[in-house]
Amino acid sequence: xxxxxxxxxxxxxxxxxxxxxxxxxxxxxxxxxxxEITSGNTPQWLSAPCSGDATVLFSVLPAGxxxxxxxxxxxxxxxxxxxxxxxxxxxxxxxxxxxxxxxFGGDQNTMAQDGKRGHLSWVVGDEPCxxxxxxxxxxxxxxxxxxx
Numbered sequence: 001x002x003x004x005x006x007x008x009x010x011x012x013x014x015x016x017x018x019x020x021x022x023x024x025x026x027x028x029x030x031x032x033x034x035x036e037i038t039s040g041n042t043p044q045w046l047s048a049p050c051s052g053d054a055t056v057l058f059s060v061l062p063a064g065x066x067x068x069x070x071x072x073x074x075x076x077x078x079x080x081x082x083x084x085x086x087x088x089x090x091x092x093x094x095x096x097x098x099x100x101x102x103x104f105g106g107d108q109n110t111m112a113q114d115g116k117r118g119h120l121s122w123v124v125g126d127e128p129c130x131x132x133x134x135x136x137x138x139x140x141x142x143x144x145x146x147x148x
Contacts, residue, residue: 007032007045011102012095014072014087014119015145020111022089022119025146053137061085061129066122069115072105074135075142079103083129088120096124106142 008028016022032045055074061083084098090113097103110117123129136142 004034006030009102011104011143012087012097013104013143013146014089014107016107016110020109021091021113022107022110023091023146024087024089024093024095027143027146029143050136050140052139054140055135055137057133057135059131059133061123061131063123063126063128065129067120069117069120071107071110071118075108075140076105076133076135077102078105079132079134081130081132083127084124085129085131086122086124090116090119098124104143106145 008030010026010028013025013027014022015025029047032047034043035046036043037046079102080097080099082099084096086094086096087103088094089107090110095103105119107118
């Protein structure tokens, strides 16, 4: 990529359709602008800022950890910083993520179906998975959900 080519950052979007069923879709963060992050700094590609309240959490999932069906507690970005984890949505899609992958958990307001509601998640491999989680405040906009 040259400095003039518009970049993008891929992410997995966990989302709820109009029937309350969860899915995962690969999307791209786009609309970056070449600009200085501070005055006098070398220009870089920056996204539009997401302003508002947010909660930052760090989580260590032990090797062998798994969760029952659940919704994300809030719209949130999840970034593995070591190890790997996987997510299965109600439509049966399974995605494994490791360092460098990005997921957005937007599966609120799901409807129970066949004992499933939200998503499953678990640690992949025999090492812990360390995650950085950024939960969006009410005033922050999540990425748009995919077209149905």
